[in-house]
Amino acid sequence: MAEHPELLPYGIIREDLFRPLSRAGSKWWFTVVACFLLVVAGLAAWGVQLRDGLGVTGLNRPVFWGLYIVDFVFWIGISHAGTLISAILRLTDAAWRKPVTRAAEAITLFALMIGGLFPIIHLGRAWFFYWLIPYPNARLMWPNFRSPLVWDLTAIVTYVTGSAIYLYLPLIPDMAQLGAHNKPWRRKLYKALSLGWTGSDREWHALEMAMKLNAVIILAVAISVHTVVAWDFSMSIAPTWHSTIFGPYFVVGAIFSGIGALIIVMATLRRTLHLENYLIKRHFDNMSKLLLTMSLLWFYFTMSEHITIWYGNEPKEMGVFGQRTRGDYAFWFWLMVFVNFVVPVTLLGIKKLRSVKTAVIASFGVLIGMWLERYLIVIPTLVTPRLASATSVYTPSWVELMITVATFAAMIMLYLLFARLFPIIAVWEYKPHSPEEED
Amino acid sequence: MFLISEFRSKDALVEAILALKKAGLTENDLAIFSEEPIEFRKGILDRPSNMSKAAVAGAAVMGTAATSFVYYAQNDYKLVTGGMPIFSFWATGIITYEMTMLGAIFATFFWFLWESGLIRKRDPEAPVPMIGPASMSLRVRCEISRADNFVEILRGSGCIKTERVK
Amino acid sequence: MVIDLDRCTGCEACVVACHSENNIGMSTPEEAARGRVNHWIRIDRYYEGQFPDIKVKYRPVLCQHCDEAPCEPVCPVNATYHNPEGLNVQVYNRCVGTFYCANNCPYTVRSFNWFDPKWPEPMQLQHNPDVSIRPGGVMEKCTFCIQRIKRVEDQADAAGRPVADGEVQPACVQSCPAEAMIFGDLNDPDSKVSRLAGDGRATKLMEELGTKPKVVYLEKAR
Numbered sequence: 105m106a107e108h109p110e111l112l113p114y115g116i117i118r119e120d121l122f123r124p125l126s127r128a129g130s131k132w133w134f135t136v137v138a139c140f141l142l143v144v145a146g147l148a149a150w151g152v153q154l155r156d157g158l159g160v161t162g163l164n165r166p167v168f169w170g171l172y173i174v175d176f177v178f179w180i181g182i183s184h185a186g187t188l189i190s191a192i193l194r195l196t197d198a199a200w201r202k203p204v205t206r207a208a209e210a211i212t213l214f215a216l217m218i219g220g221l222f223p224i225i226h227l228g229r230a231w232f233f234y235w236l237i238p239y240p241n242a243r244l245m246w247p248n249f250r251s252p253l254v255w256d257l258t259a260i261v262t263y264v265t266g267s268a269i270y271l272y273l274p275l276i277p278d279m280a281q282l283g284a285h286n287k288p289w290r291r292k293l294y295k296a297l298s299l300g301w302t303g304s305d306r307e308w309h310a311l312e313m314a315m316k317l318n319a320v321i322i323l324a325v326a327i328s329v330h331t332v333v334a335w336d337f338s339m340s341i342a343p344t345w346h347s348t349i350f351g352p353y354f355v356v357g358a359i360f361s362g363i364g365a366l367i368i369v370m371a372t373l374r375r376t377l378h379l380e381n382y383l384i385k386r387h388f389d390n391m392s393k394l395l396l397t398m399s400l401l402w403f404y405f406t407m408s409e410h411i412t413i414w415y416g417n418e419p420k421e422m423g424v425f426g427q428r429t430r431g432d433y434a435f436w437f438w439l440m441v442f443v444n445f446v447v448p449v450t451l452l453g454i455k456k457l458r459s460v461k462t463a464v465i466a467s468f469g470v471l472i473g474m475w476l477e478r479y480l481i482v483i484p485t486l487v488t489p490r491l492a493s494a495t496s497v498y499t500p501s502w503v504e505l506m507i508t509v510a511t512f513a514a515m516i517m518l519y520l521l522f523a524r525l526f527p528i529i530a531v532w533e534y535k536p537h538s539p540e541e542e543d
Numbered sequence: 544m545f546l547i548s549e550f551r552s553k554d555a556l557v558e559a560i561l562a563l564k565k566a567g568l569t570e571n572d573l574a575i576f577s578e579e580p581i582e583f584r585k586g587i588l589d590r591p592s593n594m595s596k597a598a599v600a601g602a603a604v605m606g607t608a609a610t611s612f613v614y615y616a617q618n619d620y621k622l623v624t625g626g627m628p629i630f631s632f633w634a635t636g637i638i639t640y641e642m643t644m645l646g647a648i649f650a651t652f653f654w655f656l657w658e659s660g661l662i663r664k665r666d667p668e669a670p671v672p673m674i675g676p677a678s679m680s681l682r683v684r685c686e687i688s689r690a691d692n693f694v695e696i697l698r699g700s701g702c703i704k705t706e707r708v709k
Numbered sequence: 710m711v712i713d714l715d716r717c718t719g720c721e722a723c724v725v726a727c728h729s730e731n732n733i734g735m736s737t738p739e740e741a742a743r744g745r746v747n748h749w750i751r752i753d754r755y756y757e758g759q760f761p762d763i764k765v766k767y768r769p770v771l772c773q774h775c776d777e778a779p780c781e782p783v784c785p786v787n788a789t790y791h792n793p794e795g796l797n798v799q800v801y802n803r804c805v806g807t808f809y810c811a812n813n814c815p816y817t818v819r820s821f822n823w824f825d826p827k828w829p830e831p832m833q834l835q836h837n838p839d840v841s842i843r844p845g846g847v848m849e850k851c852t853f854c855i856q857r858i859k860r861v862e863d864q865a866d867a868a869g870r871p872v873a874d875g876e877v878q879p880a881c882v883q884s885c886p887a888e889a890m891i892f893g894d895l896n897d898p899d900s901k902v903s904r905l906a907g908d909g910r911a912t913k914l915m916e917e918l919g920t921k922p923k924v925v926y927l928e929k930a931r
Contacts, residue, residue, distance in 0.1 A: 157845035159823030164744030168808035228806015228846030246616035251785040255637040308580040309590040310659035340813040493753035494817035623791040
């Protein structure tokens with residue numbers, strides 16, 4: 105029965121997938137409240153930073169970018185789980201994608217919301233962040249469009265808008281079905297979100313067309329977004345940042361960590377919402393293969409990045425290289441190589457070892473590894489500036505750590521709330537007459 | 544005058560649509576309601592779409608507008624840059640690209656709302672049938688005088704039941 | 710500006726003068742230990758030879774006022790830009806603190822106000838009224854004492870004469886006991902700095918990056 109979930113009777117599918125919306129267990133409440141408290145603590149830490157100034161962080165001269173930028177790149181990377189993967193699967197019409205896409209798209213939206221906050225958190229005067237937006241103002245001037253940070257802004261705004269629409273479109277028919285929910289406030293919410301969907305063939309046609317187009321567009325946007333994030337670094341002339349490979353390197357890393365996040369989310373959903381019939385072994389098997397591919401690609405890029413630095417032997421770049429491979433950051437560097445390459449390749453490359461459990465273990469490793477990768481890109485370069493006299497060290501402060509932890513809590517909280525408010529698998533896509541059946 | 548008839552099989556539905564079209568109804572008179580999308584061969588019930596054209600148009604408009612705006616803004620407040628260009632297509636390329644995509648996204652979304660009829664009521668009077676899982680309802684708009692004729696056709700092609708709605 | 714490294718004794722008088730001229734906030738020892746010193750000019754020390762036979766060389770490093778400054782294009786709010794006279798200036802009021810300029814500065818001469826600036830009593834009484842006090846959260850850096858340049862220009866304008874060579878003296882130049890620093894107009898081929906910049910000893914710091922710095926170091930080739 106579990107082998108082909110799309111052949112389950114429609115009534116059961118609907119029942120199974122709508123059930124989580126009505127019942128919230130004590131564990132759910134506990135986790136949400138705990139995460140909420142952590143988020144509040146993070147906001148309080150930010151409040152301290154806003155009151156006292158950025159001096160409460162561990163930043164110094166010349167380490168002007170720290171944990172916030174690491175987190176920013178990390179979360180934007182996680183956001184590539186969703187939209188990108190779901191768009192590729194949608195376009196290639198992979199039938200197994202159906203229970204995966206919405207879970208993935210939701211990750212994208214929330215990760216982007218969180219990641220998008222970091223550039224603001226790390227501003228010296230965060231309350232003036234809107235000065236980057238072009239609007240007629242009393243300063244009588246426009247933002248500087250030559251700055252990669254303004255490119256970033258346009259890229260992230262586009263991506264958030266696109267992802268939100270991309271998540272919303274396939275949600276509309278489900279909202280119409282949920283319009284008959286028994287709780288009045290939910291009924292109102294679902295009805296409003298369904299936009300008066302009636303299920304006419306014109307609506308279906310338009311929806312499918314819009315989803316197809318959006319998948320193509322979002323694919324192009326997702327790749328560009330992480331490229332632009334990478335270009336924040338490569339447009340500068342700091343040693344090892346000024347690298348042509350950074351665009352694709354970051355995109356690969358982003359998809360890599362995104363898939364890791366998606367596997368963890370899928371396993372959690374399967375366990376807590378009892379979706380064993382929907383998120384089957386095959387999904388994890390396919391996702392594991394994707395993760396394995398990305399792990400190899402990541403290794404290839406890391407290799408090309410470092411071998412060219414090493415062989416080029418340019419003193420400033422070698423300084424950073426030395427910091428990473430045998431200096432203060434050597435432990436973290438080799439840990440990163442271990443969890444990003446050795447672990448996934450062993451656990452997922454050997455068929456006997458590949459299972460849901462090992463996929464989750466490898467995914468956790470990848471998340472840690474990818475976070476470390478961003479840390480190792482940002483910090484070693486900054487602590488070894490071109491003039492040796494300015495060399496410094498960087499230790500994150502409690503404020504930065506608290507805010508980092510809070511964002512993970514925020515992600516979990518938002519996701520849990522989402523899973524209770526909306527069906528995490530697109531119900532209508534589980535049409536009883538699936539392509540396999542028609543053939 | 545509307546006829547609403549319920550089908551359980553897609554073949555019957557196709558047959559009904561073809562027969563109704565033969566009897567002189569156009570595709571605009573017909574609408575199918577279902578809980579999941581139903582796909583037909585081309586030529587049965589086509590819903591031509593301009594969405595991709597709209598997306599391209601939206602992309603072109605927004606991309607051009609954004610680029611021109613950047614050009615204007617950079618030259619409006621002319622900074623001394625000490626030898627570096629104040630405006631270059633290299634640096635503006637990314638903004639052009641992102642805004643082009645944003646234009647396409649917006650155009651697609653609004654065109655979807657328009658074409659699907661969600662923000663414009665094509666037939667505010669028309670009744671909307673209740674639909675359940677696996678059922679397909681065909682709504683036919685016709686003149687009262689010819690209703691009997693169409694009901695016959697619908698019954699002949701295998702519908703479960705047909706209702707007449709004013 | 711020309712700095713004669715063969716004359717520099719590393720006394721740091723320029724650093725002190727810069728601090729009091731430009732109302733730069735004082736760091737505490739604890740903060741300084743964390744790398745939070747705020748100097749617009751610093752003296753880099755380079756050691757040559759083995760202990761005890763060591764030779765120390767000093768190099769005052771301040772904003773190089775690059776013609777093609779890497780810090781300028783990356784600022785999203787145009788807070789750092791070229792003024793029409795060719796100085797690389799920082800507009801504190803526009804700065805939102807993205808740090809990008811500081812990261813992209815190969816000389817690491819930009820300083821950030823990690824907190825609102827503080828001075829131990831009674832040093833706040835000696836603030837220079839010509840220089841604004843920067844709030845916490847903004848980037849700042851050497852301005853070549855733009856307030857002094859402006860004052861001299863205004864005086865010259867009022868008297869209806871051109872600014873004489875050597876009339877403008879930034880605080881560091883004025884305070885240098887070894888007269889290692891000379892300030893003037895590089896656009897004027899007859900000025901002292903122009904002549905010194907053509908000297909055989911003239912080098913520029915990290916010129917190979919294409920930043921076209923406007924500070925010239927004089928250094929005996931060895």
